[in-house]
Amino acid sequence: MEERPASTLSALEYDPAPESAAVARLRERYGLFIGGAFVEAADGATFETLNPATEEPLARVAQAGEADVAVAVAAARRAYDKVWGKTTGAQRSKYLFRIARLIQERSRELAVLESLDNGKPIRESRDLDVPLAAAYFFYYAGWADKLEHAGFGPDPRPLGVAGQIIPWNFPLLMAAWKLAPALAAGNTCVLKPAETTPLSALVLAEILQQAELPDGVVNVVTGDGSTGAALVASPVDKIAFTGSTEVGKVIQRRLAGRTTRLTLELGGKGANIVFDDAPIDEVVEGIVDGIFFNQGHVCCAGSRLLVQESAAEEVLHRLRRRVDQLRVGDPLDKNTDVGAINSAAQLEKIRELTAWGEREGATRYTSPCALPERGYWFAPTVFTDVAQTHRIAREEVFGPVLSVLTFRTPEEAVAKANNTTYGLACGVWSEKGSRTLWVAERLRAGVVWANTYNRFDPASPFGGVRESGFGREGGRHGLEAYLDV
Amino acid sequence: MSPAPLRLVVDDERAVRPRPGASVPVVESEAQLRSLLRGLAGVDAVGAEARAAKLATRSLKRETKRAAIDLALSMVDLTTLEGADTPGRVASLCAKARRPDPEEPDTPAVAAVCVYPDLVATARAHLAGSDVRVASVATAFPSGRASRAVKLLDVADAVAAGADEVDMVIDRGAFLSGRLGEVFDEVVAVREACGPAHLKVILEVGELVTYDNVRRASWLAMLAGADFIKTSTGKVAVNATLPTTLVMLEAARDFAESTGRLVGVKAAGGIRTTKEALRYLVVVNETAGSAWLDPALFRFGASSLVNDLLLQRRKQRSGAYARPDRISVD
Numbered sequence: 001m002e003e004r005p006a007s008t009l010s011a012l013e014y015d016p017a018p019e020s021a022a023v024a025r026l027r028e029r030y031g032l033f034i035g036g037a038f039v040e041a042a043d044g045a046t047f048e049t050l051n052p053a054t055e056e057p058l059a060r061v062a063q064a065g066e067a068d069v070a071v072a073v074a075a076a077r078r079a080y081d082k083v084w085g086k087t088t089g090a091q092r093s094k095y096l097f098r099i100a101r102l103i104q105e106r107s108r109e110l111a112v113l114e115s116l117d118n119g120k121p122i123r124e125s126r127d128l129d130v131p132l133a134a135a136y137f138f139y140y141a142g143w144a145d146k147l148e149h150a151g152f153g154p155d156p157r158p159l160g161v162a163g164q165i166i167p168w169n170f171p172l173l174m175a176a177w178k179l180a181p182a183l184a185a186g187n188t189c190v191l192k193p194a195e196t197t198p199l200s201a202l203v204l205a206e207i208l209q210q211a212e213l214p215d216g217v218v219n220v221v222t223g224d225g226s227t228g229a230a231l232v233a234s235p236v237d238k239i240a241f242t243g244s245t246e247v248g249k250v251i252q253r254r255l256a257g258r259t260t261r262l263t264l265e266l267g268g269k270g271a272n273i274v275f276d277d278a279p280i281d282e283v284v285e286g287i288v289d290g291i292f293f294n295q296g297h298v299c300c301a302g303s304r305l306l307v308q309e310s311a312a313e314e315v316l317h318r319l320r321r322r323v324d325q326l327r328v329g330d331p332l333d334k335n336t337d338v339g340a341i342n343s344a345a346q347l348e349k350i351r352e353l354t355a356w357g358e359r360e361g362a363t364r365y366t367s368p369c370a371l372p373e374r375g376y377w378f379a380p381t382v383f384t385d386v387a388q389t390h391r392i393a394r395e396e397v398f399g400p401v402l403s404v405l406t407f408r409t410p411e412e413a414v415a416k417a418n419n420t421t422y423g424l425a426c427g428v429w430s431e432k433g434s435r436t437l438w439v440a441e442r443l444r445a446g447v448v449w450a451n452t453y454n455r456f457d458p459a460s461p462f463g464g465v466r467e468s469g470f471g472r473e474g475g476r477h478g479l480e481a482y483l484d485v
Numbered sequence: 486m487s488p489a490p491l492r493l494v495v496d497d498e499r500a501v502r503p504r505p506g507a508s509v510p511v512v513e514s515e516a517q518l519r520s521l522l523r524g525l526a527g528v529d530a531v532g533a534e535a536r537a538a539k540l541a542t543r544s545l546k547r548e549t550k551r552a553a554i555d556l557a558l559s560m561v562d563l564t565t566l567e568g569a570d571t572p573g574r575v576a577s578l579c580a581k582a583r584r585p586d587p588e589e590p591d592t593p594a595v596a597a598v599c600v601y602p603d604l605v606a607t608a609r610a611h612l613a614g615s616d617v618r619v620a621s622v623a624t625a626f627p628s629g630r631a632s633r634a635v636k637l638l639d640v641a642d643a644v645a646a647g648a649d650e651v652d653m654v655i656d657r658g659a660f661l662s663g664r665l666g667e668v669f670d671e672v673v674a675v676r677e678a679c680g681p682a683h684l685k686v687i688l689e690v691g692e693l694v695t696y697d698n699v700r701r702a703s704w705l706a707m708l709a710g711a712d713f714i715k716t717s718t719g720k721v722a723v724n725a726t727l728p729t730t731l732v733m734l735e736a737a738r739d740f741a742e743s744t745g746r747l748v749g750v751k752a753a754g755g756i757r758t759t760k761e762a763l764r765y766l767v768v769v770n771e772t773a774g775s776a777w778l779d780p781a782l783f784r785f786g787a788s789s790l791v792n793d794l795l796l797q798r799r800k801q802r803s804g805a806y807a808r809p810d811r812i813s814v815d
Contacts (some may be wrong), residue, residue: 012553012770012778017544123542281735282532325771334544431527451529 014327017334019122024113030061030198032068032222033205035075036215042067047224049198052119053331053340053375061198064221069190069230072219076161076188077235079216084188085158089145096141096184098211103134103176106207110200114172115331117199119340119376120294122332132456133176136474139458140180143479147185150476152485158186159261159484160237165228165251166201167243168194168342169297169398175201177473178240179218185482187238190219192231194243196343198222229254236260240481242299245396245422245467263471263481265299265463267396268424271417272302272453273439275410276311278429282451284318287402290427290453292326292338292380296400297346299468300425302453304393306413309406316384316404320365323380328369338400341376350378350399357383357392362403388419396422410435414442424468427453446472501738501774503745510744512708515666522665522704528696528732537728543767550763554798555593557762557790558585560780562620562751564599564788565815566627566719572607575600577815579611586795586812589802595791596780597650601626602639605646620650620685624675627689627718629654633671640678651675652685652715657692660702668702672709685713685751685784688733691723696732703736707748715751719786724754727764734772737782747776753786759797762790788815 029046031038045063050056064072084092103110110133111125120129147156162182166174171193182189193201205220221227225247232239232254238261241251245266255262272290274283290302307315331339341347358364362383371377378399386393386403393403407413417426425447428436440448446464449455456462461477463469471481512518545553563582565574579598586592597618598608608619621643625631631639640651653675659667676684686706690699706714714733717724730752737748750773752765762785769777777783792812799807 012545012549012766012775014543014545015547015549017546127542278526279529279532280526282529282536285532285536334542431529451532 014335016330018330019112019115019332019334021112021116021332023108024116025109026059026113026116028059030059030202030222032062032064032072033202033218033220034068034072035219036209038205041065042071047195049117049196051116051375052196052342053372055374055376058116059199061202061222064223064227064230066230069221069227069234072190072221073161073163073231073234073236075216075219076190079214080160080188083214084217085186087186089147092184092186093141093144095211095213096137096144096180099207099213100134100137100141102207102210103130103137103204106203107131107134110172110203112332113203114200115339117197118168118171119331119342121336121339122334123336124294129170129173132458133173136173136176136180136458140184140478143181143476144184147479147483150479152480152483156185156483156485159482160187162187162189162238162240162482163192163231163234163236164189165192165231165239165241165243166194167299168197169294169299171197172200172204174242175204178242181473181478182240182482183217185479187482188217190221190231190236192221192223192228195222195224238262238482240471241265248469261481263463264469265471265473266424266467266469267398268299268301268422268464268468269304269394269396269420270300270302270425270427270445271304271306271420271443272427273407273413273417273429274305274307274311274315275428275430275432275435276308277431278311279431279451280311280314280318283315283429284322286427286429286451286453287315287319288322288326291402292400293454295338295341295378297342297398298454300447300454300462301398302425302427303397303402304417305402305404306407306416307404308413309408312404312406319382323365323367323382324369326367326369326380328367328377328379329372338380341378341399344376346398347376347378350397350401353392353395353397354381354401357386357390357401357403360387360390360392362386362390362392388416394420410439414439418442418444421467423465425449425464501741501776504742507743507745509708509746512669515669518665518669518705518708521708522701525700525704528700530696533696533732534728537731537768540731540768540771541727541764543764545763545767551798551801553763553766554759554794554801556778557759557766557785558794558798559593559596560784561595561791561794562597562599562753562784562786563595563791564719564753564786566599566601566622570601570604572604574815575604575607576611579608579617581791581813581815582617583612583615585791586798588811589799592795592798596784599652599786602643602646602648605643605648609647618649619647620652621646621648622652622718624653626652626654627720629656633674636671637674637678640675644678644680644682648682650683650685651679652687654687654689654718655702655706657689660693660698660705665705669705669709672706672711676710683712684710685715685749686711687715687718687753689718689721690716690725690729691721696729699729699732700736703733704740707736707740707746711748713749713751713784715753715786717754719754725752725756725786727768730765731768731772734769734777737777738773747782749782749784750777751784751786756785756787757789757793759793762794
């Protein structure tokens with residue numbers, strides 16, 4: 001077709017398609033949510049939350065001290081004794097359905113706010129975080145009046161007041177994971193969002209007001225680690241924590257000797273195991289979803305790629321091409337694939353561990369993408385020639401950094417995958433079902449995905465073994481964490 | 486012993502390029518063809534559909550959108566394949582193909598006009614002096630249920646009447662019953678009968694049903710000498726879909742890498758809106774790469790799509806939607 005004129009464009013270089021930041025309806029100040037009202041901290045302390053993509057301050061947020069946490073826990077206790085503990089399942093169900101619908105109604109606002117505060121791409125907050133948060137409320141709304149059929153005895157009772165400490169990687173979604181089953185089971189809650197991402201939980205608190213949830217049933221105390229420590233030290237019946245293994249261990253030590261129940265969802269070093277008969281194009285997508293989803297700030301990230309030696313060259317060739325295509329930049333741009341690193345501290349940690357990767361002799365490949373000048377950014381990076389002894393193969397990087405190892409036999413794949421102190425999630429890629437099942441049976445991990453990665457559903461329990469924690473969130477199993485069984 | 490070390494090869498060019506020693510393998514026997522096709526990696530349906538759905542969320546704005554609309558227009562095979570086609574209708578379609586929007590003279594012409602063989606001469610006459618090509622369906626389109634001899638005559642007839650491009654259908658029955666050699670030989674024979682005309686091979690994905698079949702049929706057609714692989718006839722219930730086109734583009738990309746030969750892809754049937762067409766262009770861009778963003782390597786088989794592209798093109802320029810009556814019906 002030589003005679004045809006040259007095409008009008010050589011490549012689709014997408015023009016910016018930004019979502020409007022105004023949709024988030026940001027306010028200058030946000031207070032604590034205690035006893036159904038927004039209040040300042042007793043000592044008036046506040047802290048700033050930043051937009052990690054620009055390093056600009058977004059808002060000032062109240063910093064809850066010990067006194068505030070005590071008031072919040074007392075409010076939750078009162079609400080449990082006087083109101084929520086006496087509601088029927090059907091009544092609780094009604095509130096949860098309402099909350100789910102309100103999340104859907106305000107989904108655009110929540111998505112933009114989440115991307116501003118966290119740095120994650122709007123495509124993910126819009127298509128994953130917010131819809132899933134609503135889905136968890138819908139799911140547990142359905143359980144609230146059916147607890148006696150959940151397999152925990154004829155009349156399972158709630159625990160009482162639950163203290164819930166959540167991380168910064170999925171701020172709204174983690175709040176939903178914690179609140180929905182706790183409320184369905186009849187508990188009241190004191191929720192402590194992460195220091196760097198407090199805003200979406202406070203908008204969720206507004207939604208609870210809109211839903212006319214009785215005062216004190218859910219309280220939100222924002223602040224740094226000291227707020228979390230105060231919550232752990234307070235007279236609650238249950239602590240649910242999602243975050244680092246380091247902090248999880250501290251919490252477990254502090255609760256030793258107390259009757260307070262504990263569930264922990266901690267770090268991970270997930271292995272994504274690729275056999276040579278796997279569907280290769282979908283494998284590449286799965287690897288990308290496994291490690292570059294949410295900038296790799298995912299506890300169950302597939303941060304170790306274990307690829308069968310006979311397929312390694314082909315997989316890496318395609319992976320490199322795909323990594324080059326990832327669009328890194330403005331989280332509010334609808335075409336962004338990888339957003340900003342959540343904080344300067346996290347960026348520093350990622351830099352330190354990747355420097356170790358090079359020092360220990362692994363080969364680094366970093367996407368040649370351009371990074372914005374301001375803000376916290378880290379280009380998608382793949383390490384090959386990684387050995388099991390390297391820090392990047394053993395420690396959780398919690399960033400867009402993949403370590404590639406190879407194996408020869410299924411036994412070797414399982415041995416390498418299990419050779420970690422963690423045990424949260426793994427992936428297995430093969431067109432052969434019997435092999436997938438053989439491998440899955442032998443993996444010591446709470447979640448094993450087959451021919452997919454990082455897929456979440458409210459009906460499916462999620463949680464880890466060993467240093468990835470204990471207890472399950474989601475599904476029927478998720479109710480157990482909030483019932484006296 | 487630990488596995489051999491592996492490295493990612495650093496290469497600054499994103500373009501798909503043949504690997505060293507690439508060439509189209511000579512298929513010498515049905516057994517060889519079968520093992521080659523069975524050796525292709527499978528397609529995970531859930532993953533492929535998820536990938537297509539994710540790409541469909543790309544948002545094209547401003548200059549990108551304007552350029553993409555013009556590109557899409559220049560990729561259309563303006564098609565009429567009805568029993569009721571008349572020379573008059575074809576003449577009117579040819580006029581539309583040359584100047585889709587007479588009130589906007591810089592509107593690009595479409596790629597081709599696609600008709601049945603008996604109307605090729607009419608189309609040829611009305612497109613004289615333009616760059617718009619004449620495409621003809623052949624080989625007992627759309628079912629392909631005729632003897633090889635009849636199919637080849639059908640092709641010869643279209644080419645003799647002046648077709649630049651021939652759209653053939655594969656024998657889906659033979660493919661599904663595993664007579665791959667038969668399908669291959671037929672494509673080779675039609676390729677020969679086409680002479681200088683370009684050959685588009687219609688896989689009729691709606692009848693192949695699985696993505697694995699689509700991938701294998703794509704490779705079969707490319708190995709047999711297709712210039713284009715095309716999704717469908719537009720005459721069955723399921724025609725072009727985004728995931729199917731994704732799988733075909735992956736096949737074209739991989740084929741180019743391993744053989745050095747670039748084969749085009751045509752999505753046909755059911756694409757009616759600008760929004761859908763732009764999604765296809767995104768999939769082309771992010772799957773096969775920018776080389777395929779060219780009418781020589783990607784086409785839309787459509788009729789009503791053109792009018793929506795024209796309306797959206799005007800909207801991009803004036804900021805307001807034109808009344809549909811400002812665009813010719815055909």
